[in-house]
Amino acid sequence: MTPTNEQVLAALSQVQDPDLRRDIVSLKFVKDLEISSGDVRVTIELTTPACPVKEQLQAQCEEVIRALEGVTSVEVTMTAQVRGKPAQREDLLPMVSHIVAIASGKGGVGKSTVSLNLAVALAQTGARVGLMDADVYGPSIPLMVGAEGEHPFTKDQKIVPIEKFGIKIMSIGFLLEEGQSVLWRGPMVAGTVRQLLADVLWGELDYLLVDLPPGTGDAPMSLAQLAPLAGVAIVTTPQSVAASIAGKCAGLFRRLNTPVLGVIENMAEYSCENCGHRARLFSGTSGAELAETLKSPYLGSVPLDPRVGNAAVDGVPSLISHPASPQGAAFRDIAGRLAAQISIASATFGN
Ligand SMILES: Nc1ncnc2c1ncn2[C@@H]1O[C@H](COP(=O)(O)OP(=O)(O)OP(=O)(O)O)[C@@H](O)[C@H]1O
Numbered sequence: 001m002t003p004t005n006e007q008v009l010a011a012l013s014q015v016q017d018p019d020l021r022r023d024i025v026s027l028k029f030v031k032d033l034e035i036s037s038g039d040v041r042v043t044i045e046l047t048t049p050a051c052p053v054k055e056q057l058q059a060q061c062e063e064v065i066r067a068l069e070g071v072t073s074v075e076v077t078m079t080a081q082v083r084g085k086p087a088q089r090e091d092l093l094p095m096v097s098h099i100v101a102i103a104s105g106k107g108g109v110g111k112s113t114v115s116l117n118l119a120v121a122l123a124q125t126g127a128r129v130g131l132m133d134a135d136v137y138g139p140s141i142p143l144m145v146g147a148e149g150e151h152p153f154t155k156d157q158k159i160v161p162i163e164k165f166g167i168k169i170m171s172i173g174f175l176l177e178e179g180q181s182v183l184w185r186g187p188m189v190a191g192t193v194r195q196l197l198a199d200v201l202w203g204e205l206d207y208l209l210v211d212l213p214p215g216t217g218d219a220p221m222s223l224a225q226l227a228p229l230a231g232v233a234i235v236t237t238p239q240s241v242a243a244s245i246a247g248k249c250a251g252l253f254r255r256l257n258t259p260v261l262g263v264i265e266n267m268a269e270y271s272c273e274n275c276g277h278r279a280r281l282f283s284g285t286s287g288a289e290l291a292e293t294l295k296s297p298y299l300g301s302v303p304l305d306p307r308v309g310n311a312a313v314d315g316v317p318s319l320i321s322h323p324a325s326p327q328g329a330a331f332r333d334i335a336g337r338l339a340a341q342i343s344i345a346s347a348t349f350g351n
């Protein structure tokens with residue numbers, strides 16, 4: 001007996017997305033169901049190609065369909081369509097689904113390193129990704145991607161972002177002459193952030209990550225006011241002051257109605273290249289503790305790896321140069337969790 005569409009859908013409705021806490025049928029993830037005698041083919045469309053539970057969902061779908069009477073073969077194809085907020089499509093960047101700020105309270109905790117490697121990790125899953133370096137005081141992305149001294153082209157009076165490692169990159173550093181320094185005043189910062197959003201040909205993107213300068217100054221304020229942010233990820237190190245300033249930074253974003261998507265801990269652990277032994281280096285507030293204080297998700301920890309310091313100088317992200325390192329794995333895991341939190345924060349289910 002051939003199973004019916006209704007029977008297959010009923011079976012699939014037993015499969016829950018653990019992050020969105022709804023079944024995949026009511027989430028409208030089920031596409032292109034084809035049944036021909038006992039052969040069942042179905043496509044499941046997730047909200048991000050970086051979904052950390054993709055394989056788990058696929059296995060569950062196969063299992064529940066296979067359990068139906070009359071089924072002889074099952075083919076479950078996983079795809080993704082990143083969905084933006086339709087109500088907000090009148091803004092400066094209507095073709096960008098999710099704008100995500102990467103912030104910290106304290107300087108030097110690794111925001112730029114984390115932003116760059118997360119952008120690369122998301123792009124490696126198949127997402128269309130941009131990285132905007134909004135650190136007006138010390139733009140470091142050009143050096144980190146080996147593009148220092150490059151000047152982007154303009155097209156129709158817009159700036160064409162530089163493409164490297166599968167991501168589109170734009171930095172205030174590309175717009176300044178070499179050695180030029182600027183004494184920034186608040187309105188100039190706001191103007192520059194606006195320019196990086198509106199005057200750059202970002203095109204269609206699933207994610208635009210924005211690397212912010214440290215602290216709660218003009219750049220985060222301007223960004224949160226100019227762009228509909230999906231949220232902010234807070235980077236911290238377990239040094240004594242870092243967590244308390246990071247907490248203030250999270251507070252500022254919340255006051256600007258920007259959800260805190262989670263906390264990323266950096267340089268907390270050293271993982272030995274030779275024996276794999278891991279040791280924690282500081283005794284201050286951990287990323288997990290800060291996440292708990294902020295009542296926001298803990299997205300993971302990036303171990304300290306001396307090769308990363310070199311990566312910045314070599315101009316190649318460590319995820320590209322050392323993909324199999326513990327650090328590479330951490331970046332990929334965190335990218336998946338961040339993408340899941342973005343999907344949760346922007347999920348509009350109509351009920
Ligand atoms: N996990 C890590 N392991 C080793 N070195 C790291 C790691 N993360 C960052 N670094 C190094 O620490 C320094 C600071 O990192 P980064 O520039 O990313 O921080 P930041 O928060 O963006 O700094 P700023 O506040 O100045 O913008 C850099 O030299 C970088 O290479």
Ligand SMILES: [Mg+2]
Binds near residue numbers: 213
């Ligand atoms: Mg930086």
